[in-house]
Amino acid sequence: MTEILYSSPTQTEKDACCSPAIIAQHDRIKKEVTAEVINSVPNPTIILNKDRRIVFYNESLEKAVGLENQANRILGRRPGDLLQCCNTKNNWCGEAGPCAQCGAFIAIKSAMDGEKTQEECLLLTNIDGQIKGYTFMVTASPILIKDEEFFIIHLSDISDIKHKEMMERVFLHDLLNSVNGIANAGTLIMEDATSKEHRELAAMIVDRAYYMASEINAHRLFLSAETKQLEVNNEPIALEQLVDSVCSFYKDSLLAKEKNISINCKIEEFSLTTDKRLLHRIIENLVKNAYEASPENGVVTVQAREENGNALISVSNMGAVSIPVAHQIFKKSFSTKGPGRGLGTYSVKMFTENYLRGRAWFDSSQEEGTNFHIELPLSPTAESLVKDPCPRGLRA
Structure with missing residues (x-):
């Protein structure tokens, strides 16, 4: 996950989030879940309570947000607040209108209903006035710790993967248009050619262009199948x-x-x-x-x-x-x-x-x-x- 720089919250926010109740939950979980186990998970991982507030996390999470050894600035926050989602500027995470469409919010709510869920989350952050977009794969599961229900959340940054897929689709689309243009031009040349040699040469150009178009379409088909977006007709x-x-x-x-x-x-x-x-x-x-x-x-x-x-x-x-x-x-x-x-x-x-x-x-x-x-x-x-x-x- 790309590092997200964290701007200083106010003292009021600190006091409201990292409350004695949150610290007590954190300490209870720490006795049951060894740090080595959760730190062995390579992706940022958090455990939420029923109020969707962070009560436990791993080292990958604190490194991702640039808050190593600063538990008081992580504990008690909701995921969107911690990651500085644009929708949390004037609202708590999960309470703004757009939150209903948030993949992370949907996954967490499903976990709270007892289901293990995986959703894509398109996160738009606003950090010190700079806008940046991320795409996360969010996996959420309910977990019972000492007869108390919590929810464990794994975040995988798939921004680069999604960007590559998008660029590849745009490239293949533009390339196919260019190849079809060559094929059409070759067909016109072939129809207007007066000599046999020119007609044969134009026919060869058209044949190769159609072959290239076939290969491009084949790659698009394969890409759609690999990403499970292919519809059977x-x-x-x-x-x-x-x-x-x-x-x-x-x-x-x-x-x-x-x-x-x-x-x-x-x-x-x-x-x-x-x-x-x-x-x-x-x-x-x-x-x-x-x-x-x-x-x-x-x-x-x-x-x-x-x-x-x-x-x-x-x-x-x-x-x-x-x-x-x-x-x-x-x-x-x-x-x-x-x-x-x-x-x-x-x-x-x-x-x-x-x-x-x-x-x-x-x-x-x-x-x-x-x-x-x-x-x-x-x-x-x-x-x-x-x-x-x-x-x-x-x-x-």
Whole structure:
């Protein structure tokens, strides 16, 4: 947590907050909760009484507010008063109109109702006339100490994380607009070009721009899924058409030409209702990985069929993975292709099992190569498929 400098309160405030009753509660808690235990918590932590006043805290809290060894300026205060929330300028913490929307206030009230709760708190501070914003993740739980009810509050400063997420979304949005502009300009050039060479060059620019736009949208999709902000949009899927579009792209890719890899699609006709964006990204990631893992002159095979009332999609290549690699295959950031890779198979499993209510696994051998399998319910109203806790590719 970034240090929050604390301006001196008046003597009246000191006397009103750090009262004998507060000190008595503090001393009772100190006998039951050893300082080493609460100080081992890395985040600022406070214990509140039923009046939401601080009666105990750890070293991380006093360092965060710049009040080391100054218990009389911490004990008895409410969290917003201590952190100098703008709403406490003329009110006590929790008593101003905007407090009803405060994540910390909501979490503490829930704890007072007997529930453990976690809420985001957007805190705007006013310290010596300087405005600064913070974002905290506030975890609040009721705790019983010597038959007296208190509430323990943990504060995690996630300001940098939220800022990074916001900047990344803004960057991706602006980048996508620029790439779409390139694609539109390339299309106009292609339509007006008088020579074959110029038309082919413009077509190449348009093709690369659309590929970049696809990658940007894929990253936005992944970011939304990781932050649990992704909404699933189910619709009827023409699976054969979707698979054909992915296969056609990679069939003509530079990677296919360099390694002389061919692709073979075997898609049965059946209906499927699911999120088209996610399924497209899943198949695209599996096909891309299959190309990269294939040996020279290899064959990548994509199959889809209805099996046991579900859709089963398999992507296979002729390469085999070693046991150490198999143990890591779905883990985030693991890759055999060097730094900066490793989200492909992880995103496949995350999209499939967290959002499409299916399951993902693989098997690999020297004789049969490597086969990734995706099984999805044919309808979003069907039962979610039971996830396999031990992916088949890891079994002896």
